[in-house]
Amino acid sequence: MYWRYTVLLVAVLAVPGVGWPEAAVGAGEPLECTHEIPPSRDFAETVRISHPAATAFMPASAERDGTVLLVWQETTRSGARVAYARVRQGCIEPAHWIEDPLPNPRRPAVAATASGWVVAYEVQDPPEPIVRAVELDPSGGVVQGPVTVSEPGRVGSRVRLAAFGDDVVFAWTDVANHWIARRGPVEEFSARQVGTELEAPGLVNFPRVLVDGDGRIYLAYRDGGPERTDYEILVVVREVGEEFGEPLNLSRSSGLMSDDVALWLQDDVDVGLVWVEQDDERAETFEVVHATLSSALEIGEPQRFGSLGMASFKPSVTTGFATVW
Numbered sequence: 001m002y003w004r005y006t007v008l009l010v011a012v013l014a015v016p017g018v019g020w021p022e023a024a025v026g027a028g029e030p031l032e033c034t035h036e037i038p039p040s041r042d043f044a045e046t047v048r049i050s051h052p053a054a055t056a057f058m059p060a061s062a063e064r065d066g067t068v069l070l071v072w073q074e075t076t077r078s079g080a081r082v083a084y085a086r087v088r089q090g091c092i093e094p095a096h097w098i099e100d101p102l103p104n105p106r107r108p109a110v111a112a113t114a115s116g117w118v119v120a121y122e123v124q125d126p127p128e129p130i131v132r133a134v135e136l137d138p139s140g141g142v143v144q145g146p147v148t149v150s151e152p153g154r155v156g157s158r159v160r161l162a163a164f165g166d167d168v169v170f171a172w173t174d175v176a177n178h179w180i181a182r183r184g185p186v187e188e189f190s191a192r193q194v195g196t197e198l199e200a201p202g203l204v205n206f207p208r209v210l211v212d213g214d215g216r217i218y219l220a221y222r223d224g225g226p227e228r229t230d231y232e233i234l235v236v237v238r239e240v241g242e243e244f245g246e247p248l249n250l251s252r253s254s255g256l257m258s259d260d261v262a263l264w265l266q267d268d269v270d271v272g273l274v275w276v277e278q279d280d281e282r283a284e285t286f287e288v289v290h291a292t293l294s295s296a297l298e299i300g301e302p303q304r305f306g307s308l309g310m311a312s313f314k315p316s317v318t319t320g321f322a323t324v325w
Helices: none
Strands: 008-011 045-048 055-064 067-076 079-088 106-112 117-125 128-136 142-148 157-164 167-173 178-183 189-193 208-211 217-223 232-238 256-266 270-279 286-293 316-318 322-324
Touching (some): 055 106, 079 117, 106 157, 117 157, 128 167, 157 208, 167 208, 217 256, 232 256, 232 270, 270 316
Antiparallel strands (some): 008 045, 067 079, 106 117, 117 128, 128 142, 157 167, 167 178, 178 189
């Protein structure tokens, strides 16, 4: 069966779907609005920005100077592609897609930089997936790329990226190990292993990444075994010019399975993290938990947001622990 999904932008006015533009990617001048959305406090209506004939999912976004870049994957029976569109002051600009000679661009991630945006994604370099990236200017035009970020000939999947200014860090998994690469004024290096050989290999234990103003890199991920309740949320940290330290056990949740970690930089100093804890004897119940990792690498005591008593997955966190799941 062929399922179809649509990427929707929350808005206050329902309008027809947006088709693909005829122009090639890379135009540097501001584009006309396909839709204009008046400001509102409500999430009452939606606008379809993905192609109506494609399956669209895995949306991500990043904001700089009041402009948001939306990215997502579109898939048809003939393959996948990565699309993106800018949103400025209620103006949704035409959607574009990333032109890559390698097949099936998918699973995009995006970060805002001082100079524009960086979009990373997977492509098939038969037979394995690899990580590629494109640099965009503030107008959404392609400055550089696509370029291969991961090590050629090795699996590169579930890429995430983070930026502080023009310092950009990519993180991904090869199933058994985590990898990073870095671009920008702080350091530049190509794909290298983090040193986190997974006790529980698998794509679901991919790393999430954060970089702060001092150039410090944080990777958070799930690992453990052999029992499900042995899974913990771990964090490794790297100072500029050094190797990653030993994993810090953030969750320390004996008898519970920890999963779905997300992290955010608080006030450019501390790192806030959220994740879920599952009671393995009540598999329908996940509790959302948060903790802080200080700049001195001191781990705060994990705290529940409350007792939900229902299934909860994939929390996200923003400044001040404003969290949704």
